Amino acid sequence: MAGGLTFAEPSRTSVASRSNAASRSNVSSRSNAASRSNVSSRSSVASRTRLKRRRKQAPAKGKLAAFLHNIRDLFPSSIGIFTAVTLCLILFFAALGTTILYIQGSGKSSAVVKAFKNIKDFMTKREPSLKGKNDAEIFRETQKLADKLVDLIINVTEIEDEIEDISKKLRQQWVxxxxxxxxxxxxxxxxxxxxxxxxxxxxxxxxxxxxxxxxxxxxxxxxxxxxxxxxxxxxxxxxxxxxxxxxxxxxxxxxxxxxxxxxxxxxxxxxxxxxxxxxxxxxxxxxxxxxxxxxxxxxxxxxxx
CATH class of the missing domain: 3.10.100.10 (Mannose-Binding Protein A, subunit A)
Structure with missing residues (x-):
């Protein structure tokens, strides 16, 4: 003891205890870090594995099913899938309607050509002078003949009405x-x-x-x-x-x-x-x-x- 102050020498047991505690803390820290690292690693691996499995899943059978499968990847929500399917159906029916109209139009075009050929044959037989004329000239003559026929039909209708009126009057004591x-x-x-x-x-x-x-x-x-x-x-x-x-x-x-x-x-x-x-x-x-x-x-x- 010097100057009234006494310094006690640390106990070896206390030093050893603190050393052991520090050692255990370091080990525990490294263990926890390793554990978190392993968990994170396993999570990443599992995530990549699931992604690979999703990518490697065999598409459903059929082209339409495969198409819908791909659509499902692009539109993960149910609303997105419904919208995509609806658009596809609209496009499908639009294409179908266009095809039908084209087929019908082709049929009508063929019918018109056939009808004009019949008219042309009739006109050339009726008027031999039309042979060798182009279609436009034959059509003009056909139109003239049609106008005459319309006038005759109107006259015939009016004559029939007149005959009916006269017949009625004779039945009603007209003299x-x-x-x-x-x-x-x-x-x-x-x-x-x-x-x-x-x-x-x-x-x-x-x-x-x-x-x-x-x-x-x-x-x-x-x-x-x-x-x-x-x-x-x-x-x-x-x-x-x-x-x-x-x-x-x-x-x-x-x-x-x-x-x-x-x-x-x-x-x-x-x-x-x-x-x-x-x-x-x-x-x-x-x-x-x-x-x-x-x-x-x-x-x-x-x-x-």
Whole structure:
């Protein structure tokens, strides 16, 4: 002991204990490090092994299955796979539709070519002068012929309608005379409404163009119980047929016409006692019978065969 201070010498046992503890700590540390290194190594190896296995898995049988297998690698989620498959189906059906349209188009094209050949053969047989002409010239002549046929078809249709109308009128007591049909109507109307009634029948209120026609009308109305309107009004200071045709010979009863301010429409008298003197003028709003006249359509007289 020096200066009152005493330094105890460390025990060998304590030194040895600390040395052993340090040694065990170092060993444990190295062991843990090695352990973590081994675990990490094994994890990496396992990961690479699984990746290799995934890459080396045999694709499913069939081209479509193999394609879907590859798609699954590209789109790992279920939504991605569904989207990919949907797009593939859309592309497939689009390609299929295009193929069908192409096939149909090819068929139509072939049909058109065949049809034009038939037309060409027909036209050259009908018109030998077309032989040697190009397709455009033959087509123009074909179009002209088609236009003529269309016109003829329209005419035939209109003629058929006219025949049907005439047949109907004959069944409804219209009277034929000199290529004209006459209807001696039993109903009564004012003069203006009588015009409308005849037009509804595709005819006209009677206009008289000859003595022969006047005599025919007088015979037909001789037994009638009422007078009949004719298409003769007094307008603009003169008597004129309502369709604008000037009056030729007139067949007024003695003393007629008169009181032109109030009596502006003409009638054919029933029970006329004086032939060719059977017209009278009366107010246009009176209720009278009327006579309709249907002329033949002049178009059918001018048709070229």
């Amino acid at each position: 034929p005379y000199k290529e004209v049909l006459y209807l001696f109507e039993d109903r009564t109307k004012p003069w203006h409404k009588a015009i409308t009634a005849c037009e509804d029948e595709k005819s006209m209120l009677i206009t008289i163009g000859s003595l022969e026609e006047e005599e025919f009308l007088e015979r037909e109305t001789n037994t009638a119980h009422q007078d009949s309107w004719i298409g003769l009004p007094y307008k603009d200071g003169k008597w004129q047929w309502y369709n604008g045709i000037n009056v030729g010979t007139t067949y007024w009863k003695a003393g007629m016409p008169h009181d032109l301010d109030n009596k502006r429409c003409a009638i054919l008298k029933a029970h006329c006692s004086t032939p060719q003197k059977c017209w009278e003028n009366i107010p246009c709003d009176r209720q009278k019978r009327w006579i309709c006249k249907k002329m033949p359509d002049k178009r059918w007289y001018t048709l070229n065969p």
